[in-house]
Amino acid sequence: MRTLYLIRHAKSSWGNPGLRDFDRPLNERGQHDAPRMAQLLVREGVKPDLLISSPAKRALTTALFFAEAFQIDPGEVRRESRIYEAHPTEILRIIAELPAESTTVFLFGHNPTFTEVANLFANDHYIENVPTCGVVKITSTAADWSGMYEGNSRIAACYFPKEVL
Numbered sequence: 001m002r003t004l005y006l007i008r009h010a011k012s013s014w015g016n017p018g019l020r021d022f023d024r025p026l027n028e029r030g031q032h033d034a035p036r037m038a039q040l041l042v043r044e045g046v047k048p049d050l051l052i053s054s055p056a057k058r059a060l061t062t063a064l065f066f067a068e069a070f071q072i073d074p075g076e077v078r079r080e081s082r083i084y085e086a087h088p089t090e091i092l093r094i095i096a097e098l099p100a101e102s103t104t105v106f107l108f109g110h111n112p113t114f115t116e117v118a119n120l121f122a123n124d125h126y127i128e129n130v131p132t133c134g135v136v137k138i139t140s141t142a143a144d145w146s147g148m149y150e151g152n153s154r155i156a157a158c159y160f161p162k163e164v165l
Contacts, residue, residue: 002140002148003104003156004095005041005048006114007066010034010133012058022056022084033133033161034062038069040164041135046104051076052094053108054083062133063108083109088116098145121153135159 010030026034048070053063063077082090091113098105111130118127118136130136140153 001103002142002145002153003046004138004140004148004153005046005104005106006118006130006136006138007037007062007106007108008111008114008130008132008134009054009056009059009062009108010037010065012132024056024058026058026061030058030062030132034065035069037133037135037159037161037164038066040159041066042069048072048104048106049102050078050098050104051106051108052078052080052083054110055079055081056084056110059083059108059110063106066106066108083107085110086113088113088120091117092120095148096146100144118155121150121155123150123154125155125158127155127158130158131160131162133161 010026010033012024012030013027051063051067053060064074067074067077082094115127115130118130121138136155137157138153139156140148142148142152
């Protein structure tokens with residue numbers, strides 16, 4: 001069994017008009033939600049093998065909150081530049097390239113792409129929008145990540161901050 005967690009970055013700040021999108025930090029709500037959502041997964045008994053994040057500040061900061069909650073060295077959070085501004089097909093390529101020995105992976109990124117990718121595995125559970133710091137758990141019976149597709153993989157759970165915090 002393979003388990004992928006698509007985790008949208010926590011709420012970010014739009015406060016500085018001169019700041020590039022890539023450099024936007026988390027706002028107060030984002031700094032509150034990210035550690036609490038991470039703790040939710042800790043309480044669920046999740047054991048991630050690998051954390052991969054967009055290098056954009058808001059996504060990487062979210063990933064670092066999760067790393068802290070799971071007592072993972074921040075240096076072990078892998079940065080993947082292809083996640084930022086990716087189309088769903090690029091995210092699927094990244095998933096297909098995941099190492100076989102990693103069976104539980106956290107992927108941190110952005111919308112609308114993460115909502116679109118999640119809905120590829122939605123079956124009858126269409127998601128209108130993965131909110132900031134929303135977590136979508138996708139399970140798969142694929143032998144390896146490259147074999148993951150809608151026929152052997154499905155959304156097993158969704159955790160959205162307004163519903164669980």
